[in-house]
Amino acid sequence: MSRPERDGAAGPTPARALRGMMRRDLLLLSRHPGAWLNPLAFFALVITLFPIGISPSASLLSDLAPGLLWVAALLATLLSLDGLFRDDAEDGSLEQLLLSPQPLPLLILGRVAIHWASTGLPLALMAPLLGVMLSLPAESYLLLMVALALGSATLGLIGAIGAALTIGVARGGIILPLLVLPLYVPVLIFGSGALQAAIGGGNAAPHLAVLGALLALALMLAPWATAAALRISLNG
Amino acid sequence: MRTICVYRAGPDVSFPEPDLSLHLQARKLACERDGRWLFGALDLEIQGGDILRVEGANGSGKTTLLKILSAQSLDYQGTLLWRGEPLRRVRRDFLSHLLYIGHASALKPALSALENLAWHAALAGQPSGDAERLAALSRLGLSGFEDLPVGQLSAGQQRRIALARLVLVRRRLWMLDEPFSALDRDGIQVLEALLSSHVRQGGSVVLTTHQPLHVEVPVRRLRLGEEGMDVTT
Numbered sequence: 001m002s003r004p005e006r007d008g009a010a011g012p013t014p015a016r017a018l019r020g021m022m023r024r025d026l027l028l029l030s031r032h033p034g035a036w037l038n039p040l041a042f043f044a045l046v047i048t049l050f051p052i053g054i055s056p057s058a059s060l061l062s063d064l065a066p067g068l069l070w071v072a073a074l075l076a077t078l079l080s081l082d083g084l085f086r087d088d089a090e091d092g093s094l095e096q097l098l099l100s101p102q103p104l105p106l107l108i109l110g111r112v113a114i115h116w117a118s119t120g121l122p123l124a125l126m127a128p129l130l131g132v133m134l135s136l137p138a139e140s141y142l143l144l145m146v147a148l149a150l151g152s153a154t155l156g157l158i159g160a161i162g163a164a165l166t167i168g169v170a171r172g173g174i175i176l177p178l179l180v181l182p183l184y185v186p187v188l189i190f191g192s193g194a195l196q197a198a199i200g201g202g203n204a205a206p207h208l209a210v211l212g213a214l215l216a217l218a219l220m221l222a223p224w225a226t227a228a229a230l231r232i233s234l235n236g
Numbered sequence: 237m238r239t240i241c242v243y244r245a246g247p248d249v250s251f252p253e254p255d256l257s258l259h260l261q262a263r264k265l266a267c268e269r270d271g272r273w274l275f276g277a278l279d280l281e282i283q284g285g286d287i288l289r290v291e292g293a294n295g296s297g298k299t300t301l302l303k304i305l306s307a308q309s310l311d312y313q314g315t316l317l318w319r320g321e322p323l324r325r326v327r328r329d330f331l332s333h334l335l336y337i338g339h340a341s342a343l344k345p346a347l348s349a350l351e352n353l354a355w356h357a358a359l360a361g362q363p364s365g366d367a368e369r370l371a372a373l374s375r376l377g378l379s380g381f382e383d384l385p386v387g388q389l390s391a392g393q394q395r396r397i398a399l400a401r402l403v404l405v406r407r408r409l410w411m412l413d414e415p416f417s418a419l420d421r422d423g424i425q426v427l428e429a430l431l432s433s434h435v436r437q438g439g440s441v442v443l444t445t446h447q448p449l450h451v452e453v454p455v456r457r458l459r460l461g462e463e464g465m466d467v468t469t
Contacts (some may be wrong), residue, residue, distance in 0.1 A: 014361065015365065016358055016361055017358050017359050019358065020355050020357070021355070021358065021359070023354075023358075024344070024347070024358075027346075027347055027351060028346060028347065031347070033406075077380070091340055091342060091343065092338055092339070092342035095336075095338055095340065095342065096342045096356065096359060097359065099308065099334065099336050100331065100359045100361075101332035101360075101361065102359065108436060110256050184362050184378025184432065188357065218417065234307045234308075235303070236309070
């Protein structure tokens, strides 16, 4: 009587691992609401300060709004990145993740997807509310949400590489932005470009197309780069 | 073949006859850290039915050796073969037979024991139901603590939850780094029973510990230290 070797068998096991991974991350988010509420609060606070600090003039603010919204969203994403792998590295979960026979890039993709659903997506949904504060024209709200949703997914994927590389650094706080911000610049340019085009009466579609292309590129490359970075960080 | 699997849930979960499917071999393994040789020219063989106990003073390289043998660390010289093939090339297959429990418990304090175990089983790609997880926890004497956040439990209880993976996740090669730490006498006995029955079923174990080990099967010992390595049975 021998049991079929289920452990290493092909089949739906990677899917099972992915589901288990995502379920655990969701549970953790529900137990630690701070992890996803903090970046949102940060985003809202920063945007609230601009009208106070600059000027309440509607025309000036609506000129600045695309850039302000994107920079704030970018910083809020950065704020949330540090915890992406650090807790797991400290409690040994990351070691187990690397020892899993499942494809690591897939598991990483699952984690980044949950991260996006808990930070990028809420940021995008909340942005029109803050757009009101910056007297952004109402026609551009939908575009703002779509562009932020697309762009923040790319930011999360790129950020995961940086987060993975800086696990071993005791004070990764400043290294991570230094590593990641230069790679965020294209997203920032085309993201705020889309919004500016819409406000100026131009065509935002090309900007959105580039944002989509950036996301596709990041989806293809970032999980593998993150997997390699995790292995380097954990085992020298 | 006599199988002892009282703690394993499910109707047909005994291991196949001892065979060569479990064979890890190290040839002339050497490792240097910070200008010091932890070990050099180490020859090892681990097969089904083996318990290898790695001993040595603090800092003698026990954990390092375990990390190398478990394909985590690539910072070594020499050859590692899994079923006769270089380990680096058959890593995925090797990992699908390995259960490694390190110093860190790999448990999330905010999640319950059941939730933590569910993740570990899923990560192993193994389906597991609540019944199986409960059985694993009760085998480790944790009935009644299944739904509490792990962070509220004691260090010894957390260690027991980590060890419940030995029952839940069915793997043939166990590598355990100081598995006895924080366990009370009862916990030590449970773990020793698990080790014995695993080895009798054709599984194998590599472990580090400073505890005296009371198992009903022969234990090979590997001493790491300055006086040089020797493997004795």
